[in-house]
Amino acid sequence: MALFKLPFTNKDTKKIHNSYDKVPDHIAIIMDGNGRWAQKKGLPRIAGHREGMDNIKRIVKIANTYNVKILTLYAFSTENWKRPSTEIDFLMKLPIDFLQHYLPELIEENVRIQTIGEIDDLPINTQTAILRAIENTSHNTGLILNIAINYGSKFEIVQSIKSICNDILQGEYKVDDITEETITEHLYTSHLTDPDLLIRTSGELRLSNFLLWQSAYSELWFTDTFWPDFDEEEFEKAINDYQKRKRRYGGI
Ligand code: FPP
Numbered sequence: 255m256a257l258f259k260l261p262f263t264n265k266d267t268k269k270i271h272n273s274y275d276k277v278p279d280h281i282a283i284i285m286d287g288n289g290r291w292a293q294k295k296g297l298p299r300i301a302g303h304r305e306g307m308d309n310i311k312r313i314v315k316i317a318n319t320y321n322v323k324i325l326t327l328y329a330f331s332t333e334n335w336k337r338p339s340t341e342i343d344f345l346m347k348l349p350i351d352f353l354q355h356y357l358p359e360l361i362e363e364n365v366r367i368q369t370i371g372e373i374d375d376l377p378i379n380t381q382t383a384i385l386r387a388i389e390n391t392s393h394n395t396g397l398i399l400n401i402a403i404n405y406g407s408k409f410e411i412v413q414s415i416k417s418i419c420n421d422i423l424q425g426e427y428k429v430d431d432i433t434e435e436t437i438t439e440h441l442y443t444s445h446l447t448d449p450d451l452l453i454r455t456s457g458e459l460r461l462s463n464f465l466l467w468q469s470a471y472s473e474l475w476f477t478d479t480f481w482p483d484f485d486e487e488e489f490e491k492a493i494n495d496y497q498k499r500k501r502r503y504g505g506i
Contacts, residue, residue, distance in 0.1 A: 277321060278449075279322065279447055280446065280449045280451075281322055282449035282472070283313075283327050283328065284452075284462060284464055285455060287455050287457070287480030287481050288306040288480065290302070291305065291481070299341060302480075302482060304348070307352050309485075312485070313489060314397065317397060318363055318364075318397045320493065323398065323447075324398045324400055325398070328402045330371070331464070332409055349401070350379060357391075364395060364396030366391045368398055368400045368401070369402070369403055370403075371403045376404055405442075405464070406463050407464055407465055410441055411466070441467060441468070448471065452464075453475045454475075455479055455481045457478040473501065
């Protein structure tokens with residue numbers, strides 16, 4: 255049985271102790287509502303993205319305290335290229351800023367950074383910052399902070415199928431040998447367990463091309479709170495609700 259770290263706060267010790275029982279190993283989050291958060295405050299949308307970036311650090315710290323193993327965050331989708339170029343440029347700089355500010359702390363917290371998505375299509379300085387962070391944290395053994403960037407689930411599945419077809423053409427196996435595991439093994443997430451809990455902030459109730467294959471049996475949790483305001487209390491609420499769910503995977 256996992257040994258949990260001490261609670262990071264004793265605001266409500268009982269609740270937090272209960273929360274350590276049956277914590278999801280893998281939490282995936284659609285960090286939505288940055289733009290609306292900013293608009294509500296009369297700020298430009300990019301101010302919401304910056305605040306959203308800072309919130310990543312706060313939530314990583316909390317997730318780590320809960321002994322979550324994997325935190326997958328949807329930072330930029332393959333569809334987000336449709337946004338105005340000024341916003342895209344800003345979003346592409348955020349990983350650089352984030353890592354400049356927070357990498358030393360993340361290393362201290364034993365966080366391992368990974369990504370899913372087509373990194374090669376990102377601006378070169380964004381790629382460099384990300385690859386350096388992946389390298390510098392590769393020996394860490396704590397929480398995996400898995401950033402989905404230039405990620406699209408349908409694209410991922412298409413790539414998986416293409417790769418399987420190539421394997422077949424190479425004579426590695428036959429069409430009849432393809433199983434669900436074959437598809438899983440060819441996804442970006444082949445080395446990860448599926449998300450146990452998938453959270454979306456900001457009141458939108460959809461998956462937006464995020465982890466469609468992997469979330470087949472994830473528990474879904476939605477909140478009206480915008481991502482920059484998604485805090486420790488909200489995180490606890492999601493965990494507490496998850497703990498009440500009965501995961502039957504189609505059984506009884
Ligand atoms: C969705 O909110 C959010 C995004 C498309 C970007 C999320 C990115 C971050 C939180 C920071 C990324 C930083 C790193 C380090 C990877 P929205 O802008 O669509 O919100 P809206 O629906 O209110 O307009």
